[in-house]
Amino acid sequence: MIQVEHLTKKYGDLVAVNDISFSLGEGDIVGFLGPNGAGKTTTMRILTGCLAPDSGNVKIGGYDILENPDEAKRLIGYLPEIPPLYDEMTVSAYLDYVADLKDIPKNKKNSLKDMAVQECGLEKVYGRLIKHLSKGYRQRVGIAQAIINDPKILILDEPTIGLDPRQVKEIRELIKGLTGKRTVILSTHIIYEVTMICQKVIIINEGKIAAMDTLDSLTSKVGKKRIVLRLKDKSDDILERLKRIEGIRNVFQNGAYYIEYDEDKYEQICEDISGISNQMKNPILELRIETISLEDIFVRIVTGDRRE
Amino acid sequence: MKKIWVIACKELKTYFVLPSAYIICIVFILFSGIFFYNHLSIFFLSKLQPLLWAEVEAQKDLTHMIVQPYLHSLSILYLLIPVITMRLFAEEKRLKTEELLYSSPISSLQIVLGKYLAAVILFAILLCFTVQHMLFLLAYGNPDTGPIITGYIGLFLVGLAYLSIGLLCSSLTDNQIIAAILTFGVICFFWMIGLFKYVIPNPTIVNFMEFFSLEEHFHTFTKGIIDLKDVVYVLSFTFMGIFITYNIVEYHRWQ
Secondary structure, X not given: OEEEEEEEEEEOOEEEEEEEEEEEOOOOEEEEEOOOOOOHHHHHHHHOOOOOOOEEEEEEOOEXXXXXXXXXXXXXXXXXXXXXXXOOOEHHHHHHHHHHHOOOOHHHHHHHHHHHHHHOOOHHHOOOEHHHOOHHHHHHHXXXXXXXOOOOEEEEEOOOOOOOHHHHHHHHHHXXXXXOOOEEEEEEOOHHHHHHHOOEEEEEEOOEEEEEEEHHHHOOOOOOEEEEXXXXXXXXXXXXXXXXXXXXXXXXXXXXXXXXXXXXXXXXXXXXXXXXXXXXXXXEEEXXXXXXXXXXXXXXXXXXXOOO | OHHHHHHHHHHHHHHHHOOHHHHHHHHHXXXXXXXXXXXXXXXXXXXXXXXXXXXXXXXXXXXXXXXHHHHHHOOHHHHHHHHHHOHXXXXXXXXXXXXXXXXXXXXXXXXXXXXXXXXHHHHHHHHXXXXXXXXXXXXXXXXXXXXXXXXXXXXXXXXXXXXXXXXXXXXXXXXXXXXXXXXXXXXXXXXXXXXHHHXXXXXXXXXXXXXXXXXXXHHHHHOOOOOHHHHHHHHHHXXXXXXXXXXXXXHHHHO
């Protein structure tokens, strides 16, 4: 459904998207995860034809977004980070306008509009001016705008940002209901959201794909334990020595040392660590066990250390 | 063409939903009425005063005394053009609604032409509000219809050129006020450039400036003449304005 090959986009010296390639099939529900400024929005803007890439190809349903933009765009529904709403229009007039923009034939227009209104729960505010709507409803109108052409591909850029918890829950449920046969790309920096809605995850960092995996394999480590070690002085030497300890599978440094280990060798490992500490005259400030959360995995991928 | 119309309709509705169009209409109708009344009063006064009348007898008719000066004073409409065009692109950029346009199956050219068309239609509506004054003259006097018709054609054509400037300035910024001031500046420049003929002695430069002054080209229209030179200049000016706007919009998508 979506094929992206070697996509690159620069803003002056800043490389926003750096040689990204991926492909998605029909019905894939993908979370675009990444810190702010990672290149999520730029990638989405290129996919929807808002922005032209410096190099690389985007094919939507077989149509190149630059060579056959109209055909490709007819397959897409896009909700930008800030929903593109005109305050002075009523919800009804706005949806009419979007339907006309998206080339929806006259005989289908009313039924599609009704469907969008119903799916997004806009019946109550149908005749109201958009400027009088709450933020949650504005987001719903934004989503209605994206699905009004019954698109095969739905691209949502941070759809729950800035909403209160109740609205976030409602919008998430709404998005879940929209998935079905559609290919959905959802960008967010809220990891929990991805686990709720998506099957696949693409983690983007500094313009590059840091990881692309199914949610299951990415979350397989969740719930396991690791040691958090904080020493007075930090040095690469310590990192190397820690790695050599028997029973330690991996060490990852981010402020403290995060150590993955074999649980049955815990006591031996603690002894070895304190031995190193004594030898190097580097006192232990903290040594504790914590359970790995999804956030930890995300932070680790984003900070670049993903050795298995 | 259908999509150009979709954009134009939306922009026109926006003009009339917001108070801006009504304020522009009221201001313009008020001023055009005052101007017409002024020229009419001077005409009657001069008839009452034989001395003055003798002086203007050479010109004597309605065309010289009312139609031409009135059409010239209608140029004030051009000062309202920044208000007409300022929001067209600037507001879309500020509210980030341009992403809706760009992700829809519609080309940049269609967007530009649609927005331009909306501004042209509003401008034409404003011009229509002055027609009653001319009908009044035709009903109670017998002015020469030639200069009236060509004068209106001139007003409209020069308006097209200024509107394209407004559209261009609006595409440059996401701030309506900056767009309006910029448009105002450029319009004043092309309006006043002809006035330099009084201060610059060099005839080559004067000719050059007169050629670029839209006001000078408009002047020919009010005499009842449609000169191909004027039409071509004004239309190519308009074309350039739209063409550059189109390129700016495309540039933003490629930058």
